[in-house]
Amino acid sequence: MIIHLVQNAALLLSLCWLQSLNHRFWDRNYSAAQLMSGLLFGFTCVIGMMIALEPESGLIFDARSVVLSMAALFGGALVSGIAGLIAAAYRLWLGGAGMWGGLGDIVLSVLLGLGYRYFHLRGKVGRGPGALLIFGLLVHILMLLLFNLQPISNAAWQASVSMLLVMPVATVWLGWMLADIARRGRDERELNIAATAFETRQGMLVTDPSSRILRCNQAFSAITGYSAEEVVGKKASLLSSGRHDAAFYQAMWQQLAATDRWQGEVWNRRKNGEIYPEWLSISAVRNPRGQLTHYVASMDDITERKAAEARIQHLALFDALTGLANRSLLLDRVQYAMNTGARSGQYAALLFLDLDGFKSINDLHGHHTGDQLLRLVAERLGDATFASDTVARLGADEFVVMIESLAGEHQEAATQAEQFAKELLITLGKFYQLDALKLHIGASIGVTLFNDDSSTASELIQQAELAIHQAKAAGKNTMRFFDPAMQKAVSARLRLEEDIRRGLQAEEFIPYLQPQLDEAGRVVGAEVLARWQHPRRGLLGPGVFIEVAEQAGLVEQVDFQMLRQACHRLAVWRQSPATASLSLAVNLSARLLYQADFVDKLLQLLELSGADPYRLKLELTETMLLDDMPAAVARMHQLREHGIRFSIDDIGTGYSSLAYLQTLPLDQLKIDQSFVRELPENGNSLAIIRAICALAGSLQLEVIAEGVETEEQHKQLQDIGCRHFQGYLFGRPMPLDEFERRVTMAPEEEPQRALSCPGRSELHARAGEASTERDVKPCC
Template identity: 40%
Template sequence: MAADAAFDFVGIGLILSCALAIVMGVMATGYRTQYLSAMEERANTRGLIENLSEGVYRSSLDGRQISANRALVRLNGYDSEEEMLACVNDIGREWYVDPRRRDEIRALLERDGRVENIVSEIYRHKTRERIWISESSRLVRHKQTGRPLYYEGSVREISETVARLKLEETFRKLTSHLPGALFQFQTRENGRQVAVEYVSIGYYGIVEISQEEGLSGDFLLSKLVHPDDITGYMEGFRQAVEGGTLLDHEFRIVTPRGNEKWLRMTAQRETSPDGEGGTWYGYISDISLRKRQALEIEKLAYFDPLTGLPNRRMFVDRMTETIHQCERSETKGVLLFVDLDNFKSLNDTQGHDVGDAYLVDVARRLKACVRPNDIVARMGGDEFVIVLETTSTEEAVASALAIATGSRIMSSLREPFRQGELRHNSSASIGMLVFDGKASTPDELLKRADIAMYRAKASGRDAMALFQAEWLDGEAERFLLLAELRKALAEGTLSLRYQPQMDRHQRVVGAEGLLRWHHPVLGAIAPDRFIPLAEQSGMIHSICRLVLGQAVRQLADWSTDPSTAGLRLSVNVSVQSFANGPIVDHLIELIETYGIDPALLTLEITEHVTAGDKVEIGRRMGRLKALGVRFALDDFGTGYSSLSRLKGLPFDELKIDGSFVADIDKSEEDQALVRTILAIAGTLDLKVVAEHVETKAQQDFLLSAGCHRFQGYFYAPAITAAEFERFARENGAERSLHAAAPARLTA
């Protein structure tokens, strides 16, 4: 029994030992599995950190780098972690542009335990390039003792973001001082704005709303467009979209405060991805002041300042419309040319004030004799024209209307003109013309009506005459003149004369070369007689070549004499020849041949230059401008309405038309017009030359108004080259315009 008990005890011990061994084995296997799993998790974490796009680091408390992932290594310009750790010794001193930045961050970490998105400027450690970063980090402490162990955190580069923010701040500062406003808004296909994405601060001043109101989002520009301009506004968008061109449109708005303004919008469109609208980027400017000035000058340029009637330019426009209307409706029109009898006698004996009062009274009487829709215009002096529209296709009916209206006018004008004790028996000679839509030009119709008027005047005055076709036999003179002109060109009998141009100190600064033709039999023939013939016959190109050739040779001659070297010379160039002929190439060849300074040559062109291909004309002007040749806008003031169309053409100066200078010493309207022209010229940085200055009073007014250059009979007529050179030598020294007048030549 005892032996069996001992055996049982031993057996139980063996069993327990085996069980213990089994348990220990199982536990060891579990620990190994956990260890391997932990190692795998650690490797995964390390791999994750290594492949992050942000830099991850661990650093010691004294500023040494302990570890860094691949992103941080690349950010600092190194190829490996080992290389970077070997090179970085003191993060605060070597890494931050401002070494104190490290201490600031450490203070925050000790206080709060962590920092997030701290922005700092640092060096890319290896290359010393300065960059911007955003950094988040924490202070790691011992879990049991709380003792600080190390820092760890993440870094990402934000250099591009900082640069963009700086640019945006600079952009805001710049745009806050713009006179206009930049914008970006979206539209749908109908041109209606649907969302405003950006406007600069100047926008709020233009449309007169506060920035708070603007932030409400309900400030779409299209809501402010003037009702009369909304159709054109939408049409501008449509044309820009269909043509793929830049939007450049002027329109009115009515601000929330009730003020009307003129705006100019220039914008480029970027099509939306869905193709149903677009985003427009552009600029808005307030052009109200310029528009008011333009309208004022347009009124002065299109209406006679004395009588308030349309002037010649307005008449030509209206007459052109009437011709087209007759063509469309196949009806007749009537033109009456009214010339006052004995007006010169009244004006000379009673004075200009009485003469002007009489002209105003005549204008009133003429308007009372016609229908409201008929045109009454003053052509200048004592000449008036009237255009009557009819609904008749019969010439006889139109002729009867012309005679009836003419009789009514003659009866009205026979009533004596009274002013104070003055009683003037007035009358007029009237030329009448019936025309249709086949008429050529207003000027041609005027010529025929003028012929009829002279027939009436030749019959004894106070009479009417209806134009007859056979009266055109006088055109034979025209063909004779053309033949003689061809001969003159062939023989070289056309030549330049030189009218001095003076500066503010009465020094000769140059001359205008004026073409003159002295025929051995017909005598002196004025340019206004033969230049139109040359343009009609095609000889104008030859005349322009002749003028430019003489001008360039004259400049070459002047350059050899110290008393004339440096003087400028301006010559007129036909718009027709400049736009269509080989004049540019010819002039360039002349300049190269004679070796003149191109900056001393000025080409004068009238505003009719805009009637042709503006792009081609601008290109031709640009070729000569590149050499230094200057351009002047001639006869400025008579056609200001086209000034907006001259935008982009490189003019250097403008010449005030002589018709505005003639009465400038006594006409407030002409004075206002000239002041406005000079103000605009100053704004556009253009020099100004006043033509046809004939009196000291005219000169003094122009001087006080700020004019730069002067020419006219007050100084000298157009003279020969030798006479001009002598005049230039005698008037080359500086002197004041308020001092004694220069030595002058008379015609």
């Protein structure tokens, strides 16, 4: 009996040892490990039956119930199923009187083990020694009852009772051994995971509670330059850079003690002495009793990130081309200077610089040369200022210099700023050597002074910019101080601009017509002139709003509204014989002509209104055609194909040449009023008009003279071949209904036209009624 127990104990030990090897070997292959476990438990049962206690023939007492129940408990259905099949197959092969009881033993052990596993996984029972002992007793009591169901001898009965005393203990022992194997397997896996995680791209460091280094990974060595052998056993303070004071480390340790965690940016020192920034995270490790056992630190070298942040910050605050401050940094420094001036009472000055003729250099020599020149200008500005001054580039060729600590008295500060500005003009006016190219370029400077925060930083820059416009208007290469009247003018212009936008939305812009007559004195058409029927200010002439509309990019909307109303009027006139032959001339801005969809929009407007395109004449100025002559010619030909006619306005005042007049699909030349006004006294004007008429005759073009104010001018124009006329002599710009009444009245009812021009002072007073241009023309 003792020998039998020793043999079974050795068998179970062997099973445990083999199971341990199985877990290690097949750790990464769960299915293979399960299969091998099933085979190990099965063949253990077979060996156990080979050395079993056999009180009578065919009746076998062994530890298979212990092995199979534990196989089910720890391995599950697959392991216990394989083991049970192997054991059952061998028991069937052995046969004998107790075969069926032995098979029942196998099945019952597996089922009971699976039941135990089921309840254990759901947390209903544990796997401690007590629970295993109870389970072993239960299994073997049931086995004993199973044996009692079959006739056995007294010796067999005594043997089964002896097994009842031994097998529960064996169950506890085997269960404890298998649980330990499973626990060690889990620990090894977790250690492997931890070791793998430890060797990450982050530097890792493990210290004891006194910050003595116990372990580090390869990433730590790569970051710091220290090998593990050089740092293990030493204090982590060997990495200290000296940049952080005692208060920094005290705050870090206080947070670690309070929360067991700390993270932040620190500067450490590599083995070679280089100081570098890193992001450090420290966690405290405590045992189950809450005692501090270790510190685990992870670190990232953020040198590249800090460099990238510095580059981004530099781009955000400095100009990429010149390295000077940009608008954002300038605004910050101006605000600081305002605050400083408010406390000290000392003035500071903003000097807004704009290079004169820079665009020509760009166009002539290319943007690469322009960029080189800007860098040289930035260098000269930097050399001419102190370190406390600020030099900024706002864009293109615009620079701003801010000088501080001027005098506390306004006039003295202005004198200092003026002297500095003159020195800058001299410095910037010297020749620039760009490789083999020698360039000269001047600058205009606008200056504004400040010593408090009564204006915002943006407003101060705007003031200096307004002053520079005055400097350029004064002839360039000079300087001007900001005058509050400039701001008042700008504010008025902005208010007018907004009012124009509102007026366009409300369609307050209306056409006035100035008659155009032939040599027989018959009205053959009219020029459409824009007027603004303002709800509060009354009727406004173009001199009030055209310049602002052009600067704001609104003049094309005004022109198109005039076109739309002209087309509508032509459609109405088409229905009456008295007006069907009349034409309307509409001024066209360059912006409108060069719009990509202008041709389509105009043709659609003609179609929708029902106007006769042959009665619509578009007046263009010769200078606007020079911007893009091929595009202008192409658009004019498209419109000419549909019957629209063209007139060149202000002929003789621009760059007229026979070459481009031959290219353009023109119908009419319009003599500018500046020549007509000088008749009959000025012989040069007469010669120019005679040349224009001769040119028109050779090109088979119609000629019309504008600004005719006296009978002498009218007669002289007729004598030299002009056949169409427009001016105050024949009628001022008038509303539509007044023009139509004049056209439709009987000839004998037509009033005598004025024989003399109104006085010059009166004409200047009526500048708002300028007729032949959108701009002011006082003598028409």
